[in-house]
Amino acid sequence: MNRDNTPSDAALIVQMEKVNKHFGELHVLKDIDLTIRPGEVVVVIGASGSGKSTLIRCINGLEEFQAGHIEVDGNELLPYGKSSRALQTIRTEVGMVFQQFNLFPHLSVRDNVTLAPMKVRGWNLADATETANRLLERVGIADQADKYPSQLSGGQQQRVALARALAMEPRLMLFDEPTSALDPEMIGEVLDAMRELAREGMTMIIVTHEMGFAREVADRVVFIHRGEIVEQAAPDVLFDSPQHERTQSFLSRVL
Ligand code: ADP
Ligand code: MG
Secondary structure, three states, X not given: XXXXXXXXXXXXXXXXXXXXXXXXXXXXXXXXXXXXXXXXEEEEEOOOOOOHHHHHHHHOOOOOOOEEEEEEOOEEEOOOOOOOHHHHHHHHHEXXXXXXXOOOOOOOHHHHHHXXXXXXXXXXXXXXXXXXXXXXXXXXXXXXXXOOHHHOOHHHHHHHHHXXXXXXXXXXXXXXXXXXXXXXXXXXXXXXXXXXXXXXXXXXXXXXXXXXXXXXXXXXXXXXXXXXXXXXXXXXXHHHOOOOHHHHHHHXXXX
């Protein structure tokens, strides 16, 4: 610990300092300071268009930023940094699950899961298949392994997407509204799989509107408004006694 009681840098898996991001005229992220410790589960909330997706996409280099500093597991992303070596490493170490599952439609469920470990990590087919089978079992869809994504329900597809990300043995998992495209009856099965992952100690940053889930699973909730982090706190603190008027008015609309 440093004197100000924040963890020392080595204990952080994500460190964002004064990150600013523009889309043309639009200032989407404003002086974002955010740190994540290994094993932490951080939920990001905020209105549509507030910059939540952009924030987490910056962390795995899917979006460039114009000013500030991001470090992910010791790999530094720089402003305007498109093709750095660190970016390749970060892409390998950070798993992401999107709202739209983004599975490869022409590949079986199992092949969706084995592809990246074989291509990027150089695993052989036997090892990749063994891992895929184990992960599909873990998310409860081992029996669907030979099907194609289009033959699965949305909830099953999202669990395949989760297994696919986990196959790369990520150090950090990012989730961008993973249940927003799902029929209500399928939300629970995806949240259950995420809850299990959190329980096993995975470091996770989750953008979600599922406030009950956030309250239960998050170590910390971050509220973002118009590109700024307005407030962050443990879920019971943030939900039960938000300090800022912006947070209060957002929560009064969604809770
Ligand atoms: P959220 O995920 O909180 O809904 P986003 O991060 O997707 O918000 O978007 C933040 C703002 O940036 C919005 O005003 C959105 O319209 C804008 N935006 C997002 N992506 C792009 C893009 N590729 N080009 C231009 N503007 C964008
Ligand atoms: Mg979004």
